[in-house]
Amino acid sequence: MTSSYLVSLVPLFPLLGAILLGLIALFSVGSGEGPNRRLVGLIACLGPILSLVVATRLFLGLYDHPQGYVHTAFTWFSVGSLHVPAEFWADRLSGVMIMVVTFVGSLIHIYSVGYMGHERGFTRFFAYLNLFTFSMLVLVLGKNVPLMFLGWEGVGACSYLLIGYYFTESEKALAANKAFIVNRVGDFGFLLGLFTLFWYLGSKGVWTVDFATIRAHADLITPAMAGVIGMLLFVGAMGKSAQIPLHTWLADAMAGPTPVSALIHAATMVTAGVYMVARMAAVYGVAPAAGHFIAIVGMCTAILAATIAITQHNIKKVLAYSTVSQLGYMFAAVGAGAYAAGVFHLFTHAFFKALLFLGAGAVIHAMHHEEEMDRYGGLIRKLPFTGGVMLIACVAIAGLPPLAGFFSKDAILFAQWESGWYWLYAVGLFTSFLTAFYMFRMWFLTFTGRPRDAQLFSHAHEGPAVMNGPLLVLAAGTVTVGFLGLPEALGGSAFAHWLAPAVGEHAHLPADLSGGALAAAKVALHRSEWLFASFAVVAGGLGILFAWLKHGTHVLPVFGQASGLFGVFQNKWYFDHVYDALFVKPSIHLLGWGTRHVVDPFIIDGVVRGVPRLYGAFADTIRLLQTGAVRVYAYVLLVGMLALLSFVLTKWSF
Secondary structure, eight states: OOHHHHHHHHHHHHHHHHHHHHHHHHHHTTSSSOOOHHHHHHHHHHHHHHHHHHHHHHHHHTTTOTTOEEEEEEEEEEETTEEEEEEEEEOHHHHHHHHHHHHHHHHHHHHHHHHTTTOTTHHHHHHHHHHHHHHHHHHHHBSBHHHHHHHHHHHHHHHHHHHTTTTTSHHHHHHHHHHHHHHHHHHHHHHHHHHHHHHHHHHTTOOOOBHHHHHHTGGGSOHHHHHHHHHHHHHHHHHHTTOTTSOHHHHHGGGSOHHHHHHHHHTSGGGHHHHHHHHTHHHHHHOHHHHHHHHHHHHHHHHHHHHHHTTOOBHHHHHHHHHHHHHHHHHHHHHTTOHHHHHHHHHHHHHHHHHHHHHHHHHHHHTTTOOBGGGOOOGGGTOHHHHHHHHHHHHHHTTOTTSHHHHHHHHHHHHHHHTTOHHHHHHHHHHHHHHHHHHHHHHHHHHSSSOSOHHHHHHOOOOOHHHHHHHHHHHHHHHHGGGGBOOGGGTOBHHHHHHHHHHOOOOSSOTTOOHHHHHHHHHHHHHHHHHHHHHHHHHHHHHHHHHIIIIISOOSOOOOSSOHHHHHHHTGGGHHHHHIIIIIHHHHHHHHHHIIIIIIIIIIHHHHHHHHHHHHHHHHHHHTTOOOOHHHHHHHHHHHHHHHHHHHHHHHHO
């Protein structure tokens, strides 16, 4: 089998798993006995694992085929001169994404077998999880924008099902609704951008929605039009990747089971916006202003989410706002044109954030589903393995060497400085300090000090091997994968060189230098890299120090109640309050008024009253024919016979 056919197999295996698990769940309803959980777990894990095997084969083949592999499964639809096939494309950008999705996704599936082992909807959960994986793989492998959008909507629908997994609880159902509705707002902008791009290129004689063709003809788009298209597409990314002002759904998505949080927040759905911007690099390259806007929104999101995270007491909420903040870093990179740096942080973030979420899941599992850190404390004595691997992840996200987060975050901050956006660099550096603070605040509150709930503490224990195994693998990745993105001073980034055929390479040195000037420029570049790396390390170290003084040793006082600036942070900058006042309550009042004064009296009551009235009017009309006079009946019979005879004679004559 050629490699091009393998491209279609990557999303196929999770799809088959979702269909099979869905049928098992359907036919087991009401049977009295649930399906065999071991068999369900095996089927559920087999789909993403087989996809990982195929993805690895494709990824290795990309060394010799940087242009990638394309496979056309079938023609999706054809309208006039527009032909849209179900065509999958594994190039170096999508190759990185499918490795992340299948590798991390497989580990989360395996972990979930242990974590969700006692849930009633075990089979249904894994059917959703497989379908989510399939949708994400379609999103990143789609060779054209409509196919990517199909996966884009698919992960949105699956996230709704997974976040609302405990749908009998109103809070969980409302969180799922919120995620779905906010994402639809962003998707409207995405569709407008897609239609505008298609229309404008079509006006130039290029009727296409294919990514490679769009890239080849991006020079036909004027900077102003590219800016409009780029901004509209980014609105979609704001929703999917939780950038302000469409970020409010992500923390509420913690209502779903913890493995869902890991899958959505670590490496899959929320990174779709970053992938989309990187895939559209050619369009954004024509419109630097759109890139500037993306970078500003990204860095503002990063610091806003970080300030909220320092006030949270729910362990999953801390990690949720951490994800929003780290996504802001990624957008700050791709907005500055440093696509490789942004995608590299996406790559490293998948490891340490999945480790953090699954580690938090192990803590929650050990504490009988208690998520409030105020009831934790001293758990390192009960959960030494979980505490150790989470410490590795905290060091990584704090940006300390030699772990993965140091290399990827440092590359982003340095790109900001090189681009001349010094204030964005300063914001990013301060956010790095806050990140280290809130992550180690979480770790100290959870694992150090005295137990704050003796009963919960007494029953705490490490999870089973099926949960600890994925944690160990992710910890190993967190330690090692950062070395793929070394700065120029240490030999250069192999990751950036790998991605260059797909997104271009971010030049650190002017191309026209040579000889002594080039050597001097390299020396200056290396010194700058060491200097700025040291700034990042100091920022992270100070954050850890402050967290230790406040929550480890309690030397510094604890923040007061929700007052002043801290109160703003604790109330999440009042975004939810504003949206509630501007959109939610007016909509509820408007719909309530419409229901009472329009829908109920004219539609519901109108149908209920109208059907009998219509029936009565019909009966009254028919009754007119029942006169009781024999001559009238004879006349009607004669007319009917003549009409029938005329019809027969007319048909016979033809």
